[in-house]
Amino acid sequence: MTYPQLKKITMGAQIAAMLRAAILGGELAPGSAVVETSLALRFGVSRGPLREAMRELIDEGLLITVPYTGTKVLELSPADINDIYSMRICLEKFAFEQIWDRRDDAFREQILQRHAALLAAIDANDDVASIEAELNLHGLAYEMAQNAILMKTWNGIRGRLQLYWAAHHRAHHMQGPQRTGHDDYVSLAIGNDLDLMRAEIESHMQRGLEITKAQVQGELSTRV
Amino acid sequence: MTYPQLKKITMGAQIAAMLRAAILGGELAPGSAVVETSLALRFGVSRGPLREAMRELIDEGLLITVPYTGTKVLELSPADINDIYSMRICLEKFAFEQIWDRRDDAFREQILQRHAALLAAIDANDDVASIEAELNLHGLAYEMAQNAILMKTWNGIRGRLQLYWAAHHRAHHMQGPQRTGHDDYVSLAIGNDLDLMRAEIESHMQRGLEITKAQVQGELSTRV
């Protein structure tokens, strides 16, 4: 037996999900124009719900729009990446501080499970799945913190990172998540030394930022 | 000679500003319904731009909506206030860490100026102006940090605080910002001891949170 959906999902919401997948999947590359009429045609709806969907992605920071002119997929500068990573350090430490004393078996089970999923995606050489698995792993602390504003901010960061990584992976065969990259993170997250966890978050992010910057450097030298 | 505006402002954006003012000004109290058709009539526009405006306030967290049913002004629970204040501690410390080594004369001038504006509003017994002035004072660090995600998060916090404070001031003659409440904050912000500034932010927020909680307590006892 199939259960009927209790609340009708609007077309705008469904299209927002599809559009998000198209952007994060690289179908719409950063900087490319996003035109209402053509997308409305593609999804088989009117411009109304499509605008609603685009508005949602604009709020998430995946799209930027200028009145009467147009909308395009966000392009992140190296400075933006810096901002994102410094925010990640701040917020992820905060998230762990909030949940530290109420971590339970369900938490430990979840983090091990998500780590296993990440390892599986890496072993399968699936870049898209690896990126998503890594973000899911880091997202656990945010989810458990149960703070609406924190969660919304994390979602914005998460989307931008996914957008950036996905685009660069496809374009430049960028180095993906490493198999041993999260061992310390996971073991400390289920351990009992909050200060060590704080330090791990900082070094973990620093490492990620350096990998990203090295990639940008490589891009620039390629173009010279 | 008056200069023409370079970019045309859409009706939706203008209405978003008016609607935001109406909510923060208390004309639309927390929990009250916000109906598209009646507001469209009131502002003299169609439902299209009005939906756009409402969508903007939904993103800021001032409104909440459920499909096919309705939209209303956000009501904050004591737990929400806790979340907001813990986020404020985290983010404001972060903002000052980011700007600490590049504070200049313009910064010192601005913070003194905004502090003076706050004192003036308190002396004038203008609650609405006092709230706005206090948030402007705290906002300076965020503005100077020049981090888009940080700024967006702060705006969300700022709006919720303004909504909550404004509503409770009107309803319960709640205690407003105190005249000497920000002296330490300002002097430490232009000083040279970052650790002391961090401690001041924590104690400042703790104080604000306790005032709010005492107010909620008073409300509850009044109703019994």
Next chain:
DNA sequence: TCATAATCGATTGTCAACAATGTTTGGGGG
């Protein structure tokens, strides 16, 4: 009287046409 189902009103969701704006392109003059 109570539980259940049909109906009504209110509100939001969706659509297609029209208006306003920004950008581009092509021509004319210096």
Next chain:
DNA sequence: CCCCCAAACATTGTTGACAATCGATTATGA
């Protein structure tokens, strides 16, 4: 050859009408 202007084009902004859904109310039967 370059610069400026004007007209055409592409895109978004706005509108009013219609459809879908939800919540409450009322009727109905046991």
